[in-house]
Amino acid sequence: MSVTTESLREVGRARTRLDAREKLRGAAVFAGDIEVPGMLHGRVLRADLPHAEIVSIDTSAAERIPGVVAVLVGRDLLDIDPYYGHAIKDRPIVAIERVRFQGEPVAAVAAEDEATAEAALRAIEVVYEELPLVDTVERALEPDAPLLHEGPIRPGLFHGLGDLGERDGNVGYRYRLAAGDLADAAAGAAHVCEGEYVFPAVYQYAMETHSVVADWRPGEISLWASCQHPFLVQAEIADVFGLPIGAVRIHVPYLGGGFGSKSYTKMEPLTVALSRKARRPVKIVNRVEESMVTSRRHGMRCWMRTTADGDGRLLTRETRFWLDTGAYMDNGPRVTATAADSAPGPYHWEAVDVEANCVYCNTAPSGSYRAFGATHLQWVAESQVDELARKAGIDPLEMRRRNLLHPGEPVRPDGTGKPLDADLLGDVVRAAHAVGWEEPRRPLVGRGVSVGLLAAGAHPVSRASVRMRADGSVEISVGTTEMGQGPRTVMAQIAAEELGMSSDHVRVLGADTRFTPYDRSTGASRSTTLAGGAVQNAAAAVAARLRESAAEAWGADESLIELRDGRAVYGELEMAYPDVIAKRFGFRGGEIIEGGEVRPTGGDTGSYAEGPVFWEVCVAAAEVEVDPDLGQVSVLRTATVADVGKAINPQLVERQDEGALMQGCGNAMFEEMVYSAGALLNDNLLEYRVPRVQDLPREITSIVVENGDGPGPYGAKGCGEGALAAVPAAIVNALADAGVPMTELPLTPERVWRRMQALNTEEERT
Amino acid sequence: MRIELLLNGEPAATEVEPNTLLLDMLRDDFRLTGAKRSCDVQVCGTCTVLVDGQPVSACTYLACEADGRDVLTIEGFAELEEFERYAAAFERHAAVQCGFCTPGFLLTLKSLADAGELSGEDDIRHGLEGNLCRCTGYRAILEAARDIAEAVA
Numbered sequence: 001m002s003v004t005t006e007s008l009r010e011v012g013r014a015r016t017r018l019d020a021r022e023k024l025r026g027a028a029v030f031a032g033d034i035e036v037p038g039m040l041h042g043r044v045l046r047a048d049l050p051h052a053e054i055v056s057i058d059t060s061a062a063e064r065i066p067g068v069v070a071v072l073v074g075r076d077l078l079d080i081d082p083y084y085g086h087a088i089k090d091r092p093i094v095a096i097e098r099v100r101f102q103g104e105p106v107a108a109v110a111a112e113d114e115a116t117a118e119a120a121l122r123a124i125e126v127v128y129e130e131l132p133l134v135d136t137v138e139r140a141l142e143p144d145a146p147l148l149h150e151g152p153i154r155p156g157l158f159h160g161l162g163d164l165g166e167r168d169g170n171v172g173y174r175y176r177l178a179a180g181d182l183a184d185a186a187a188g189a190a191h192v193c194e195g196e197y198v199f200p201a202v203y204q205y206a207m208e209t210h211s212v213v214a215d216w217r218p219g220e221i222s223l224w225a226s227c228q229h230p231f232l233v234q235a236e237i238a239d240v241f242g243l244p245i246g247a248v249r250i251h252v253p254y255l256g257g258g259f260g261s262k263s264y265t266k267m268e269p270l271t272v273a274l275s276r277k278a279r280r281p282v283k284i285v286n287r288v289e290e291s292m293v294t295s296r297r298h299g300m301r302c303w304m305r306t307t308a309d310g311d312g313r314l315l316t317r318e319t320r321f322w323l324d325t326g327a328y329m330d331n332g333p334r335v336t337a338t339a340a341d342s343a344p345g346p347y348h349w350e351a352v353d354v355e356a357n358c359v360y361c362n363t364a365p366s367g368s369y370r371a372f373g374a375t376h377l378q379w380v381a382e383s384q385v386d387e388l389a390r391k392a393g394i395d396p397l398e399m400r401r402r403n404l405l406h407p408g409e410p411v412r413p414d415g416t417g418k419p420l421d422a423d424l425l426g427d428v429v430r431a432a433h434a435v436g437w438e439e440p441r442r443p444l445v446g447r448g449v450s451v452g453l454l455a456a457g458a459h460p461v462s463r464a465s466v467r468m469r470a471d472g473s474v475e476i477s478v479g480t481t482e483m484g485q486g487p488r489t490v491m492a493q494i495a496a497e498e499l500g501m502s503s504d505h506v507r508v509l510g511a512d513t514r515f516t517p518y519d520r521s522t523g524a525s526r527s528t529t530l531a532g533g534a535v536q537n538a539a540a541a542v543a544a545r546l547r548e549s550a551a552e553a554w555g556a557d558e559s560l561i562e563l564r565d566g567r568a569v570y571g572e573l574e575m576a577y578p579d580v581i582a583k584r585f586g587f588r589g590g591e592i593i594e595g596g597e598v599r600p601t602g603g604d605t606g607s608y609a610e611g612p613v614f615w616e617v618c619v620a621a622a623e624v625e626v627d628p629d630l631g632q633v634s635v636l637r638t639a640t641v642a643d644v645g646k647a648i649n650p651q652l653v654e655r656q657d658e659g660a661l662m663q664g665c666g667n668a669m670f671e672e673m674v675y676s677a678g679a680l681l682n683d684n685l686l687e688y689r690v691p692r693v694q695d696l697p698r699e700i701t702s703i704v705v706e707n708g709d710g711p712g713p714y715g716a717k718g719c720g721e722g723a724l725a726a727v728p729a730a731i732v733n734a735l736a737d738a739g740v741p742m743t744e745l746p747l748t749p750e751r752v753w754r755r756m757q758a759l760n761t762e763e764e765r766t
Numbered sequence: 767m768r769i770e771l772l773l774n775g776e777p778a779a780t781e782v783e784p785n786t787l788l789l790d791m792l793r794d795d796f797r798l799t800g801a802k803r804s805c806d807v808q809v810c811g812t813c814t815v816l817v818d819g820q821p822v823s824a825c826t827y828l829a830c831e832a833d834g835r836d837v838l839t840i841e842g843f844a845e846l847e848e849f850e851r852y853a854a855a856f857e858r859h860a861a862v863q864c865g866f867c868t869p870g871f872l873l874t875l876k877s878l879a880d881a882g883e884l885s886g887e888d889d890i891r892h893g894l895e896g897n898l899c900r901c902t903g904y905r906a907i908l909e910a911a912r913d914i915a916e917a918v919a
Contacts, residue, residue, distance in 0.1 A: 016857050023865025024853045024872065026800020026840030033799040207804045207812055207866045207900055256802065256866030257900050288805055484864030484901040651860045658903030659863070685805035685898075693894045693904045700905060 009564075010497040011714055014651035018489045018508065019254070019482065029253045031211035031226040032285045039213065040069055042274050042284040043117035045107040045124050046293070047099035050135065050362040050678025051146075052128035054097055054106065062109060062123040067116035070278035071124065072108045077273060084240050086232055086264045087161065088172065089154040091328040091365070093240070093269045099128070100148055100327035101364050102678055103293030105270055110278040133362055135678040137301050137322045140170040140359045148327060148360040157235055160459060161333050172325065173333040173358040175340045179413035180351025186316045189307035191391040193384045198744040199376050200672040201299035201324065204369045205690050206483075208256020209291040214271035215281035219243065221272055222281075223250045228263045228481050229521035230511045236265045237272060252511040255483035259663070260368030261295045262483070263523045264331055289683040293364035296673060298323040298335055300376045304343075306384040312392040314385070314403045319343050320355045323366070323376070330367035332358040338373030341455045342725070344413055345381040346424055346615075347403040352413040362678045368523060370660065371454055374618055374725035375667060378452035379745065382729040386448065386736060396733065397432050400451055401425060407709070411453060411615055421709050421717070422617045424451055427641040431621035431730075434639030434701040441737075444628060445636070448733025449621045450726045456718055457613020458524040460600050463517035464534035466495055466542050467593040470585075472566060472577035474499065474506045476538075479519025480531040481511065484659075485720055486652040487527045491535045493648055494713050498539035499546070500563030501577070517595060525616050525718030528648055529711060530598050536713040537596025545592045549584040550575055614710055614717040617643035620664070620726035624734040631753025633735060635665060639701040640723035645710025654702040656720035661700060664727025666691040670746050769833035774798075774842025782829040789813045789824035791832075792839060800840035800869045811897030814870035815839045821877045821896070840869035843876060848918075852876065855913035863901030871897050871907060875914055884915040 022028045059071040074082075074096035082096065083089045095106045107124050111117035132146045139145055149172065153164050165174065213224040221241060227233045230250040238245045255262060267284055275282040286294060302321035308314050323339065325332035340356035369375075389399035405411065405420045428451045435447055464478040476495055480487040488508035496503035509516070519531050543563055550568035551558040553575070562569040567576050575583070582588050619641040625634045640657045647653045670689045674681045682688045710717025732742055740755055770779045773796065780795045792798045792815065801824050802812040808823040815824050816838040817831075843849055852872050855861070862868045871894065878884040878893040890911045899907060 014860070017860060017862065019865065020857045020860075020862050021853070023862050023868050024856055025844040026798075026869040027844075028865045029799075030802070030866065032803070033793075205900055206864075207810060207898065208802070208864070209804065254865060256804075257864045259900070285803070486860075486863070655860050655863060655902055655906060658905050659901045660903075662903035663900070684807055685809040686807050690898060690900070691904075692898065693891050693908065696891075696904045696908070700903075 008497060010493040010503050011648050013649065015489060015493055015503055015649055017486060018492055030208055030256050031213065031224050031253055032208065034213050034224045034253065036213060036215060036281045039281040039283055040110040040112060040278055041114040041117050042108055042110045042271060042282045043114065043121050044105045044270065044284065044290065045121045046290065047095065047102055047104045047106050049099060049128050049130060050102040051131040051133050052099050053131055054095060054099065055127040055129050057107060058125040059107065062120040065116060065120050065123060067112040068109060068120045069280060070110045070274060071120065072274045072277045076277055080241060082240065084236050084265055084269050085329055086156040086158040086236060087331060087333045088159065088329040089156050090149055093273050101293065101362055102680065103364055104327065108270055108274045110274050110282045133678050134170065135362055135675065137324050137359050137361060140361050141322065145170055157239060158232055159333065170360040171357050172329055172360050173336055175337045175356045177340050177354040177412065177414065178352060180349065182316055182318060182351045182353055185350030186307050188309050189315055190310035191308045191388050192305065193387040194305040195743050197302040197304065197380045199300040200745060201366065202297045202369065202667055202671045203292050203673055203688060204259040204261035204295065204297065206257030206259055206261045209286040209288060210262060210267045210294050211285045212267045212271040213281060213283045214268065214275040216272055216275040219247060221248045223268055224253060225250055225268055226255050226262050227252060227268065228258045228483065228523055230513050231479055231518050232521060233265045233268050234513045237268060240269055241272065250513045252481050255481055258481065258483035259370045260372060260523060261291065263368040263521065266294055288685060292680065292683050295330065295367040296364055297369035297372065298325060298332065298366040298376065302380050304380055304384055306388060308388040308392060312389060312394040312399050312402055314347050314349060316351045317344055317349060318353045322357045322359050324361050324363060325358045326361060326363045326365040328365040330365045332366060335368065335372045338455050339376045341412065342374040342377040342452055343381060345385065346405045346411060346420065346451060346453050348405060349413055363675055364680065370663060371618065371721035371725040374452055374454040375728065378450060378618055378725045379729035379732045382450040382452065383732050383736060383741065386733045387741065396449060397429065397437060400428055404451065418612055418615060421614055422643050423707060424617065424619065427617055427619040427643050427705060430703050431619050431639040431641050434703060435621040435623045435637040444738055445623065445625045446734040446736065446738030447621065447623045448730045448737050450729030450733060452618035452725055452729065454616040454618055454721055454725055455612035456525045456616035457529060457611060458526050459520050460530050460598055460613050462519045462530040462534040463595060463597045464531060464538045465517050465593060465595045466535065466538040467591055468542055468577065468581065469591050470578060470581050470589050472505065476506065476508045476535055477516045478508065478531050478535055479511045479516050480527040481522040483522065485656060486649065487531065490528055490648045490652065491532060494532050494536050495539040498536055499543050501566040525721050526613065528716050529613060529718050532713045532716065533598040534596040538594050541594035541596060542592050545594065546577060546580050549580050553583040616718060616722045617641060618722035618725040620723055620730040622727065622730035622734045624731055624738060626735060626738050626740055626752060628756060631749035631756060633669065633747050633752055635697045635731060637699040638697050638727065639703060640726065641703045641705055642719040643705040644719045645708055645712065645717040646706050646715040647704050648716055650704055653704050653719055657702045657723045658700065660720055660723035661727055662691045662696065664724045665695060668728035668731045668745060668747055670748060672746050767830060769830055771832050771834065772836040774839060784830060786829040787825060788827040788829045788832055791829040792824060798839045798841050802866055809898065811870040811874065812867045814873045814897065816873055816877055819877060819880060821874050840873060843873060851917045852914055855910040858913065859906040859910045861902060861906040861910040867897060867899045875911055879914060879918045884911065884918065890915065
């Protein structure tokens, strides 16, 4: 039974995080803290060449080192099909005959301690024969480029992509979105904006690196893993090692951040394979330089052209872009499709043509990173809208007023999928005012806004169970991974609301796939909306049992029983939940346990083209100042909008947006994985710079919008990613407003300074 | 080699190699896992512990250097009465999210407060430069730090 929002007691409040104490005391357990009896320590030998044939591997010297228990190489996997990949099965657990990126696992050692394992790596002799390098997207697309993968595409268990199509050279996946007649529509254009853009590869840097403990036994595999999607990993491990799904047990402790870096399968197959060889449990904890080549954000090359008529009415948008997915697909196809969805931007178009390409290269695999696809495209798309506004002499905010979609209108230009479920204009106006949109501008200071949408929710399948014990305390089993975003607290608030009790008496457990009900994944801003919905349904079912039991005891009508403050109430009569349960079972034992589920309402909707569950709003505004002598850009003010329908915990919503803001600043201002000839040059935190406390803008505003228009509990919808997509775009637009339009990120001082010099030279010529 | 130290207020001793890092000694020998390994190069601060009251990155500090010194980890700090002020401030502002960096921030803040270097906004921002947080975006941590600064002033 749902509750009207006016009467909410738990939901909508800044309840203190339930996991705060444990984490503050250093008592929270992460995968790297786990020790199991007989456990060995694993280290991984990684390829030092980006593209080479493996001529031979000699492990004999390593195996003779005292304390070394097992050395795993490709030939140990001949009895299984050793390829995995949830989208496309293209990745061997450990390199087989060939390495395709620098840092690819070539061998792994399990030893009594880490130092011994490390020493053994140095004793392994690998002879390589170099292969021609495909180090960039440009090279990969040349007609004579060597092919990284050949033969038919093998779909993974969860590709969710509909028809995968044929392989086209090194283009492993292509997604197109087209509507309207371009030539016809562009005929009325008064203003045209066209450009080429570059977005760098970046690293998610979850502070906890990928960490796994694996215990292989005949017929059963146990894992303790830093994974965001335990049930997808469970299914992939079962598939690779030939076991029923239930024979793979994954425990997910707290995660030290995820941001997409731990979505889908990462180090788990290799750790299991090493445990299988060693016949003992093995722990592998990546170092940062290893996690940097385990998952990253795609670099991108993009061409885009946008046209508008004399009144600033947008007409057409064409874009073609190429995402560098690295040596293996990982989540590349979904990133590509999501980027394509974000490319038009939420505007009325006469015609749109989007071609998105996911391209193999000899670089480390790219996967998910918070707001993937949208972060790639929104800054390009929105900078063209602003450029057209400048050409037409229209204020950027007015430009959006004239062109933005309204709630209920189709988002995808071809009319498929969910219509717009948010008030974008209201959102962007609020953001603009928060950075002083109407205030006079000083020279070299600019302001910008950006608006976009991110297809959110992934596949809507979540289950949960809620269990009330004889003492009235409650446990929630839900597969959502707690990686900092706060689901354990939010789920407790939702259940407590439904049960008419305090969340102080509710515990939310980490996933253990043996007992925890299925949840598709923790990502795509889906947990509150979908897993939260399953928890709400399960809790409502427990509440129904409580009412039923109290009604039975009192001989009353069930519908007249109220649940509040941990008691069943009927007129003057009251009964605490432990007494209700005792009445139900006739003694001080028993329990009430119920399940809840959320699923798609119609048929097989596994294809990406369906949905999304909701459109996550990506709206921000920024004010920047540029130093003309140094090219240094300072972000003075920002505003982000969390358009969440209903904030279950408003404080946690703000934290999500503030975290995304800072990651957006990092992506826009200085983060960049620098590759040269297939080698990652800055594979450490000294040379790969992430935002520090001094980078926090002095004035930031997090606007929480609650229009009750989400599909989740109490009208909620997800957040936490939108700001990351919106912030780089707002910063780029603000810098253009200050006089420096940029087409390449990040906005390093050198890059900005050079652009300013070029603009000055152009000005002098004209 | 054998080293003796004061660990979280109690005398402790263990055998270490000359190249054993303080972080590994704490985590492996004493099962004090609140200090975490991340960057390995003194940038992130998640392995921060206090040695004679000074914050150090345990990932690059030799265990043998701790011989005869007073080492405080988050587990020891959490037992001190003053910890409550720090914890309450972090809770109030939801300045803890994934929790991986949190012990490092708390210990750095304690060392700043103890040294009287937690007064103005610039002091706080400067003092926390050696600790990274990827979840919160720092604003909440700064607010918690201001509360702590007021409480200890």
